[in-house]
Amino acid sequence: xxxxxxxxxxxxxxxxxxxxxxxxxxxxxxxxxxxxxxxxxxxxxxxxxxxxxxxxxxxxxxxxxxxxxxxxxxxxxxxxxxxxxxxxxxxxxxxxxxxxxxxxxxxxxxxxxxxxxxxxxxxxxxxxxxxxxxxxxxxxxxxxxxxxxxxxxxxxxxxxxxxxxxxxxxxxxxxxxxxxxxxxxxxxxxxxxxxxxxxxxxxxxxxxxxxxxxxxxxxxxxxxxxxxxxxxxxxxxxxxxxxxxxxxxxxxxxxxxxxxxxxxxxxxxxxxxxxxxxxxxxxxxxxxxxxxxxxxxxxxxxxxxxxxxxxxxxxxxxxxx
Amino acid sequence: xxxxxxxxxxxxxxxxxxxxxxxxxxxxxxxxxxxxxxxxxxxxxxxxxxxxxxxxxxxxxxxxxxxxxxxxxxxxxxxxxxxxxxxxxxxxxxxxxxxxxxxxxxxxxxxxxxxxxxxxxxxxxxxxxxxxxxxxxxxxxxxxxxxxxxxxxxxxxxxxxxxxxxxxxxxxxxxxxxxxxxxxxxxxx
Numbered sequence: 001x002x003x004x005x006x007x008x009x010x011x012x013x014x015x016x017x018x019x020x021x022x023x024x025x026x027x028x029x030x031x032x033x034x035x036x037x038x039x040x041x042x043x044x045x046x047x048x049x050x051x052x053x054x055x056x057x058x059x060x061x062x063x064x065x066x067x068x069x070x071x072x073x074x075x076x077x078x079x080x081x082x083x084x085x086x087x088x089x090x091x092x093x094x095x096x097x098x099x100x101x102x103x104x105x106x107x108x109x110x111x112x113x114x115x116x117x118x119x120x121x122x123x124x125x126x127x128x129x130x131x132x133x134x135x136x137x138x139x140x141x142x143x144x145x146x147x148x149x150x151x152x153x154x155x156x157x158x159x160x161x162x163x164x165x166x167x168x169x170x171x172x173x174x175x176x177x178x179x180x181x182x183x184x185x186x187x188x189x190x191x192x193x194x195x196x197x198x199x200x201x202x203x204x205x206x207x208x209x210x211x212x213x214x215x216x217x218x219x220x221x222x223x224x225x226x227x228x229x230x231x232x233x234x235x236x237x238x239x240x241x242x243x244x245x246x247x248x249x250x251x252x253x254x255x256x257x258x259x260x261x262x263x264x265x266x267x268x269x270x271x272x273x274x275x276x277x278x279x280x281x282x283x284x285x286x287x288x289x290x291x292x293x294x295x296x297x298x299x300x301x302x303x304x305x306x307x308x309x310x311x312x313x314x315x316x317x318x319x320x321x
Numbered sequence: 322x323x324x325x326x327x328x329x330x331x332x333x334x335x336x337x338x339x340x341x342x343x344x345x346x347x348x349x350x351x352x353x354x355x356x357x358x359x360x361x362x363x364x365x366x367x368x369x370x371x372x373x374x375x376x377x378x379x380x381x382x383x384x385x386x387x388x389x390x391x392x393x394x395x396x397x398x399x400x401x402x403x404x405x406x407x408x409x410x411x412x413x414x415x416x417x418x419x420x421x422x423x424x425x426x427x428x429x430x431x432x433x434x435x436x437x438x439x440x441x442x443x444x445x446x447x448x449x450x451x452x453x454x455x456x457x458x459x460x461x462x463x464x465x466x467x468x469x470x471x472x473x474x475x476x477x478x479x480x481x482x483x484x485x486x487x488x489x490x491x492x493x494x495x496x497x498x499x500x501x502x503x504x505x506x507x508x509x510x
Contacts, residue, residue, distance in 0.1 A: 052355050097358060097379060099328060100350020175374040180359055190353035195361070216355065232354075242354075 006320055010311040019301055019313065022133050023090060026110055026297075029129050035088045035112060040075030042092055043068060046275035049256070050218070051263035054096035055272065056105075067272065068094035071294055072111055073219070074275040077246070080113055080288055081281040088112035090297065101309045102238060102299060104317050113292040119210070119220070119229045119245035122291035126233060126241050127206050130295070134304045137235065138205035145211040146227075150192070153200035158189050159213055166192065186215050194237070203236030219256065220244030233295075235303055243293030250282035323385035327360045327377050335367075335388035338375070342367045342386035342439045350379070367437065367444050368419075386439060393436045395428050403428065405436055405443070416443035424448045426481035427499045448499045453508045454478050456493045459485065475504075 011019070027037065047055045047067035056068040069075075071093050079087055093109045110129075114122055127141050150158040156169045163185045170177045170188055173196040182188050201207040210231045212220070217228035221244070229245035247253065257274050264271060301313040311317035325336060330348040337343070347363035358379035365372050367388065377383065393405035393414070402415035403425065416436065420443040421428070427448035428434070435447040459475035475485040475495070483497055485504045494508040 052357075095352075097328070098350070098352050100352075100360075103350060103352055174361075174376070176376040179376045180357070180378060182356065184356075187353065187356035190355040194351060194353045239354075 009315045010317050010320060011313055011315055015301070015305055015307075015313060016315065018304065022301060022304065023297070025133060026090070026129065029132060030088045030112065033086070033125075035086045035114075036084060038076070038079060038084065038087045038089050039091070040072045040079070040089065041069065042094075044075070044275075045273060046074065046277075047272035048073075049260040049272070049274060051260045051267065051269060054098075056094050056096050057270075065273070070095055071109060073292070073294070074278045076111060076113055076292070077287055078278055078281050080115070080290060081285060086113060086115045086290075093294075099318055102302075104298070104310050104314060106318070106321070107310075107314075108297040109294050110297050111292065111294040113246070113290050115288055115290050117245075117291040118289075119231055119243060119291045122243050122245075122293055123208050123210070123231050123233075126243060126293050126295060127208065130206060130233065130235075130240060130300055130303075133300050134235075136204075137303075141206045141208060142202070143208040143210060146209050146213065147211065149197050149207075149209055153197045154192065156192075158192075163188065169196070186213075189213070189216065194239070198234055198237040198239070201234050201236055205235070206240075207234045208232070209234070217247075217256075218244065219247050219253070221247050231293075238299055238303070239296070240299050240303075241293050241295040243291060245291045246287055248286040248289065250279060250286070253282055254279060322387075324382045325385055326382050327379050330360055330362060330377075335386040336364070337384040337386045338364060338366070341369075342388050342444065344388070346372065367439065387441075388437060388439050388444065391436050391438055392433055395430060395432045395434050397430060398425075398428070403446070405434065405446075408433070414438075414441075414443055416446055420444055421446045424499075426479055427452055427454075427497075429454060429479055450498065450500060451496055451505065452499055453494050453496050454481070456485070456489060456491050456495060459489060459491060461490070 043066050045066060048070040053070045055070055058066045060066050072089055072091050076087060090110050092106055094106050096105060098105050131137050131139065147157060147159050150156055154169055154173060156165060166188045170192055182191060208231055212228040212230045214222045214226055214228055217230060220228040220230035223229050231243050232239055233241040298310050298313045302310060307313055325334060330345055332345055332348065334345045335342060343364045343366050345362055346365050349361045351361055352358040360377045360379060362375050362377060363372055364375055391407065393407055396404040396406055402417055403421045404413055404415055406413045424446045429452060432449055432452060437444045454477040456475045457478050460473050472484045472486055474482050475489055476482050483502060483504050496505040496508045498505055
């Protein structure tokens with residue numbers, strides 16, 4: 001890294017004060033609701049199962065391979081299985097190769113799990129927190145099904161239209177999308193979501209997307225209509241939060257972890273050790289009924305100060321870290 | 322030749338694309354939830370000036386273009402080429418019509434211009450933002466009208482035509498904005 005002499009923080013001191021104030025406000029928000037604040041490891045033996053997440057792998061002379069966590073999800077679920085009740089944490093998460101106007105490879109997440117919640121109750125709570133932190137947002141939140149958002153904004157049906165039609169829409173709407181040579185349906189849907197659908201969302205209020213295709217369920221429950229009880233919260237095109245009514249059974253987790261493992265093999269990606277301790281816990285008892293959400297705190301702060309770049313919210317973003 | 326990875330992309334970076342030198346004017350890192358990360362980039366072709374949008378998978382590399390901006394003094398035009406000199410090395414370079422383009426009408430001997438060089442050959446020429454040029458042709462001045470309203474065309478010594486107030490006469494020196502082609506003021510000389 002070039003010693004370019006830029007030692008100063010990128011966030012202004014006023015922003016750092018606001019950052020501290022909003023974190024305190026968020027903790028107060030959870031304290032009022034009886035959530036327990038927890039801390040789980042940032043460095044762990046297992047990584048995320050998700051084949052799409054590039055993870056920082058470390059090698060320790062005593063403990064062997066270790067992974068910087070992309071989210072505290074597995075450890076928090078182990079706490080829920082141990083009887084913690086509703087929990088939240090403010091933590092750092094890490095994703096390799098992500099750096100841009102909305103991405104820093106190290107970032108701050110607020111993640112929480114409400115015991116006895118379904119995703120609808122959690123949507124209300126997550127939107128309430130974001131609006132408390134960013135009061136200028138219009139209270140009228142729009143909740144839209146994944147399918148309707150695609151139909152309204154770009155006129156394709158993400159559930160029923162053939163992959164070729166989705167591909168054609170991507171080529172029309174996103175210049176030189178063909179350079180990416182995407183063939184995987186979910187990758188094309190994600191590309192359309194972030195580059196064509198989400199840019200159509202209003203930027204003065206929150207938009208919540210629900211009812212994801214089952215193939216994009218991650219660890220959310222699949223409902224009786226065959227859709228995932230997963231949601232994402234956007235403000236304009238910026239994704240702020242991703243939540244699930246959590247899948248509960250050992251069989252579900254084992255099946256989805258295996259599928260991601262297979263995807264890694266197919267793509268020639270290095271294997272990532274599965275969190276066997278989470279599977280062992282689920283083998284004894286299903287996850288208690290709950291919904292969980294991860295919220296990008298830096299992005300919420302971006303909204304609060306109308307920042308164009310995430311580095312405006314962080315003391316030292318990666319190029320100065 | 323230097324190559325750049327997508328994580329080094331930034332505005333102003335000069336790269337080779339389809340065998341032409343280009344400059345990055347906008348770079349957006351995109352990470353779809355599931356999909357592979359990529360960079361969505363707006364690029365200006367420095368030969369044609371055209372802007373295109375391209376997508377690169379994150380981690381792709383692309384050759385750099387040896388493009389530099391140099392301050393050079395304009396010397397003269399021989400009917401085919403415009404000659405520029407480096408004030409430091411006194412090296413002289415010839416720029417052709419394609420490189421000089423519309424800037425030709427603002428070029429007066431001695432002016433310090435910004436010459437963009439690709440592998441040492443002039444690619445484009447940018448005149449100073451403000452130049453002082455003499456009026457060689459315009460309708461007779463109207464005495465007493467200093468309002469600047471209305472106006473008339475005036476041809477300058479370099480061939481440029483600008484709209485000027487009615488009181489301007491042949492032989493007057495004018496300060497002109499080369500970016501907008503607008504008259505700014507009469508220059509004392």
